[in-house]
Amino acid sequence: MEEWNIPMESGLDIPAVLARLKPYNLSPIERVLAAHTGAVQLLLSLYFGSPVDVTLVEQSEEVGEIRRRASLVVSGTGQEACFARSVIPLSANCREVLAEVREGKLGLGQVAVKHRIPTERRIREIAITPSQISRKYIMQGPGLYYAVTEVFPRDLYRAETQRPPLKPDRWAQAVKVGV
Numbered sequence: 112m113e114e115w116n117i118p119m120e121s122g123l124d125i126p127a128v129l130a131r132l133k134p135y136n137l138s139p140i141e142r143v144l145a146a147h148t149g150a151v152q153l154l155l156s157l158y159f160g161s162p163v164d165v166t167l168v169e170q171s172e173e174v175g176e177i178r179r180r181a182s183l184v185v186s187g188t189g190q191e192a193c194f195a196r197s198v199i200p201l202s203a204n205c206r207e208v209l210a211e212v213r214e215g216k217l218g219l220g221q222v223a224v225k226h227r228i229p230t231e232r233r234i235r236e237i238a239i240t241p242s243q244i245s246r247k248y249i250m251q252g253p254g255l256y257y258a259v260t261e262v263f264p265r266d267l268y269r270a271e272t273q274r275p276p277l278k279p280d281r282w283a284q285a286v287k288v289g290v
Contacts, residue, residue, distance in 0.1 A: 135239045140268045145244050148232040150220045151261060155183060155192045162186040163193075165218030176200050177212055179219075192267060198258040205254030219250065219257050228252040241265070 128146050137145065140158060147154060155163040168180040176198050183193040197219060199212055211222040223230045230252035238245045245262040 131237075137239070137244075138269060141244060141263075141265065144263050144268065145237050145239065145246060146234065148234065148248075150224075151193060152183060152218055152220055155185070159185045159188075159192065161188070165221070167215045170213075170215055172201075172213070175202065177209070179212070179215075181218065183218075190267065191264070194262045196260045200256060200258075203251075203256035208255050219259065223250070223252060223255055226255075228255050230255060244268075 129142075132142050132145060135141075143154070144151075152163050152165060163183050163185055166182045166184055168182055170177065170179045172178075179195075179197045179199065181195045181197070182191050183195065184190065185192050199209075199219075201209065204212070207226055208222055208228070211217055211225065212219070217225065220230075222228075230250050232248045232250045234246055234248045236247040243262050243265055245260060247258070247260045250257045250259055
């Protein structure tokens with residue numbers, strides 16, 4: 112597994128990200144899952160066309176940190192779209208965030224949204240195997256810091272076909288037809 116850092120402060124180097132992922136022959140949604148830096152629950156809900164719920168599987172508080180495992184499940188089908196493991200350092204999070212995490216009713220991204228904490232995600236590592244895509248990242252904001260690992264089962268996302276790129280002249284024609 113190669114460490115992969117994406118410097119968010121200086122902007123995203125899109126050609127570099129695409130070049131890193133190219134050797135893996137990923138479907139379009141697999142590329143998005145591997146490298147996006149937004150809210151995974153919303154992304155998966157949009158992809159499946161159905162709400163994706165965060166289900167807390169296990170949570171424990173050990174010396175100086177909360178360890179948590181959660182499953183992101185497609186509502187209605189019960190299909191697990193993602194499995195997540197998280198480490199939440201007690202010293203790096205404010206009281207309100209820790210109270211929400213300990214309660215265990217919200218996904219970690221939902222905690223940030225509820226408390227209106229602007230966050231950034233820095234991907235630290237991406238691993239791609241024939242059966243899964245996993246990524247480790249840091250999610251942080253004022254009074255909030257999580258280390259998260261997400262694992263996506265590839266068989267759930269592989270069926271999507273590779274689409275040929277839309278050529279600019281075809282796009283212009285499509286726009287004219289739609290007017």
